[in-house]
Amino acid sequence: MGDTTMLVPTxxxxxxxxxxxxxxxxxxxxxxxxxxxxxxxxxxGDDDDRASTTTSSP
Known part of the structure; x- marks a missing residue:
């Protein structure tokens, strides 16, 4: 059986x-x-600050 290669975008x-x-x-x-x-x-991840839906003031 032949090898198949598929290019997938990142x-x-x-x-x-x-x-x-x-x-x-x-x-x-x-x-x-x-x-x-x-x-x-x-x-x-859920515990990552970047996932927060709220913003805080500096």
């Missing part, structure tokens, strides 16, 4: 493409925001 590339698609047509591309949230949830 997470930052997928995130960029999802953001770009949404910016082009936000009313039609709402699924891209959900995909982006799912992608970010997999790369930033």
């Amino acid at each position: 997470a930052p590339v997928i995130a960029f493409l999802k953001m770009r698609a949404w910016l082009d047509r936000p009313a039609v591309r709402t699924k891209d925001l959900g995909d982006l949230a799912h992608l970010l949830a997999g790369h930033v």
